[in-house]
Amino acid sequence: MSRAFVKEADGLAAFDELPERLVSPHPNLVTTTGLAQIEAEVARLSRDYAEAQAAGDRAALNAAARDLRYWSARRASAELVPDPAESEEVRFGSRVTILRDDDRRQTYRIVGEDEADPSQGTVSYVSPIARALLGKSVGDTVQVGPGEVEIIAIA
Structure with missing residues (x-):
């Protein structure tokens, strides 16, 4: 038609x-x-x-x-979800500092989907980087994209 x-x-x-x-x-x-x-x-x-x-x-x-x-x-x-009471491992609401392969330090807070804004330092808990970091501790190394990152601080 x-x-x-x-x-x-x-x-x-x-x-x-x-x-x-x-x-x-x-x-x-x-x-x-x-x-x-x-x-x-x-x-x-x-x-x-x-x-x-x-x-x-x-x-x-x-x-x-x-x-x-x-x-x-x-x-x-x-x-x-209340803020984590401890900072032994990465949880929802944690602020995590990572060290990338190229020596860049980045800090992200793991938050809900609607409040995530990576340019402001927040990532959704369902994002690939957050899923890789959740449950890990300082000193752990995780695969993120094509490289690895080391967790250097959790707050």
Whole structure:
């Protein structure tokens, strides 16, 4: 069939159906900071939704509603994990300093998926580097990507 005969959404109707944000199949483990970030996002999106509703802005309303559904689901499924009481081995919430083969030192905190931002020094607990480090101790060497890293500090 020619595309000429297919009715496509136009104008405001184009914003009626936004795809849902995918929710991870992994448990939603969060730190105290991560839970606060989720709560702040729900509050912000609730305000955005109310403003879009008052303005009659259907596109903004649909976008806010979709994101609010996502963050509300993340808040409902959040499992708060307290910071580790000890630093003998790498756990969720640990801050780990590693030494790479090229003598670069990097420090990462292992956190939940929604709060991970490697540029800010946080990595998701389901990331390859975090999975390699979890359960290890200072002095252990683990394979990360094409090279090895040594754990030099855990806090």
